[in-house]
Amino acid sequence: MNEAFPPVARLAGAVKHYDRLAALDGVDIMLHRGELLALLGPNGAGKSTSISLLLGLVRPDAGCAELFGMDPQRIEARRRIGVMLQSANLPPTLRVGEMLRLTASYYPDPRPLAESAELAGIGDLLKRPYGKLSGGQQRRVQFALALCGRPELLFLDEPTVGMDIDARQKLWAAMRALIAEGCSVVLTTHYLEEAEALAQRVVVLGHGRVLSEGSVDELRAKVALTRIRCVSDLDAEAVAHWPQVASASSIDGRLQVATAAAEHVVRRLLDTDPALRELEVQRAGLAEAFTELTRAPTLQEAA
Template identity: 80%
Template sequence: MHPSSDVVARLSGAVKRYGQLTALDGVDLVLHRGELLAVLGPNGAGKSTSIGLLLGLIRPEGGRAELFGLDPQHLDARRRIGVMLQSAMLPLTLRVGELLRLVASYYPNPRPLEESATLAGVADLLKRPYGKLSGGQQRRVQFALALCGRPELVFLDEPTVGMDIDARQKLWAAMRILVAEGCSVVLTTHYLEEAEALAQRVVVMGKGRVLSEGSVDDLRSQVAHTRIRCITDLDAATIAGWPNVVSVEREGARLRISTAEAEYVLRRMLDADPTLRELEVQRAGLAEAFIELTQDDAIQQEAA
């Protein structure tokens, strides 16, 4: 349980419409100090609109948006945040070091340039013109700009798009450092493994509403399926007819089984095939929980 004084950002019953389209339909969202919150959802779910409200870039038609208890457009609130959006229009001719010095100058207590550059993995790019960098390098520079002011809250909107695996892992490490320092992070991402690796709490959105929220384990627990993989002589069609078996697929010599009752299925398989081997049992991951939550929402919307 977090005390209310730990709340650094909040949406309360937020409503936002664009003509006939309701982008947000009464969304409640809370972020606590030192927390990394991942906001997930398919395209059009309302993620970017929620971020826009918290940044003060757009205004709600109903409800309320707050940063540090203030209006998001208040200067005192803005000086306490860092932002990395999906796209950034930065001066192409400025060198990376010049960009960092410029943005850091807007903050009352910025990080030293070298510290920001090292944390974001751009120390070797400081003398390079921004416009001469690759897409992945530009994203790392944008991350450096988001953290250079030593913000208390950082918004990261799809931060690792365009990055290779090594750069993505380094950015993950930097995010963990920020959170360890007490910084709060709002992360939107399409990479579910990213949210699973980083987030203390996850919010799943769909069609302008919050579908579910909680820890990664909380969301996993909403999906009862467990995956079983093994080498067996048992027939896939036979197992598919057993109670509580959701699906069975053959992958070469292996069977892949999805079930809501793993213990029952395993006992029956071992009784039927004592030579069963190379057994793997894995609980549902965040990807399965996300798919099930968003699919259930789509079905409910169609039924309505």
């Protein structure tokens, strides 16, 4: 990521209403070259509307949306992007290879078909009709169509829905390869481990506003709780009443404790149960940070 160059995509004070519903309420988002930005938020947070504004599919009621410093509806900007939305209505009778060749022909400097197929992991599907593919295979084809034009900016909206673990890992590897080439990526996903594994920066949206922004580590740091797991005969209900313990439970024979004072609690656990074993101490992950940032009180404070 190089912030010395102008942003490749930007929302500035973006406002969008649908009737009386404020889908976006003054949102600022900026994306730099070679950066993967994850847009996170619960349903209705404004993620899809943000992408629609950046793609020029809808216009903001106030503020502005830019691609490469231009109006997103200009053809000069659109030729430099690739898009994979949550759903796609593609001709079911076209063979995958035919679909790739057709889509690539719309771009001035497309990737060779074999390269696009290899990146998306669809080399064995090129001769098959699109309509005969499984849901996960169709998603991989859609990914290939998004990257075949050699885009400088790639929009991926829930790209791994319907994929098995192996296909998802291969898609992650392809995203990393594209980032290494200097491509920028806007990713929306409900799989928080996906954002945690890939994103250089995360924007958390809620009720049409930016609730938090930063690296994964910076978002984790906003959650003070640490998770402690161990095998112990201690009663979870009793531990839950210890000072500085937020919660305690016993799951499958393992004691699980949440606390903002991990060192103090660990010492007491060891003192109280000398036979304690398999101790694990882990700071909050992105999933816990996301839950904390999007809980109702936070949204009320943002109002």
